[in-house]
Amino acid sequence: MLFKRKLFTGRRKETHPLVWLAAIICALIATAVVIAGIVVFLGYLIIHPRVPVISVTNAHLDLLSNDYAGLLQTQLTIVVTAHNGNAKAHATFSDIKFKLSYQGQTIAVLVAEPFFVRKNSSRDLNYVVQSSSIPLTPDQMEEVNDAWKKNVIGFDLKGDARTQWRVGPLGSLKFMCHLNCLLKFHPLNGSYVPSKCTSKSH
Known part of the structure; x- marks a missing residue:
């Protein structure tokens, strides 16, 4: 029981805020690239060149x-x-x-x-x-x-x-x-x- 108590009450490592910030920025960039691609593609279809x-x-x-x-x-x-x-x-x-x-x-x-x-x-x-x-x-x-x-x-x-x-x-x-x-x-x-x-x- 002492062993289990130490196992569950041990301190967890928290993710550094900078890592979260980098992940958010990457997600925003990826979203912007996808949106830009969709805009270009839709523009291509609209003008039917x-x-x-x-x-x-x-x-x-x-x-x-x-x-x-x-x-x-x-x-x-x-x-x-x-x-x-x-x-x-x-x-x-x-x-x-x-x-x-x-x-x-x-x-x-x-x-x-x-x-x-x-x-x-x-x-x-x-x-x-x-x-x-x-x-x-x-x-x-x-x-x-x-x-x-x-x-x-x-x-x-x-x-x-x-x-x-x-x-x-x-x-x-x-x-x-x-x-x-x-x-x-x-x-x-x-x-x-x-x-x-x-x-x-x-």
């Missing part, structure tokens, strides 16, 4: 010249349109970088500073690309000659852009736009062959 896209909406082959030495010179005008089809949220486009090339030969890199597109609106980026003399291999020279004969020549345009929507005061949605297109032209008059050249997002 259409993902921002970048497209080539117009272009022109201003110059195409090749000589017997295997040197190619070209100039292109390319209109890239950033479109925000969301009627309830503005969008920001940044980290824009597209490489224009012919038969693996880089002609130019198209870039742009970050910019803002209002909801349900678009913005055009007008590029005039002039190449220096590009040395061609015999196979590439043959490709250019065939392009003149067929009156069709293609240039590759590949790259990425980052887009972001603001959803309410607590969150945002981010996407990457990937563009991978073959731009075709009629070299005899420089006209652009319209095609679906629109970015894919994730």
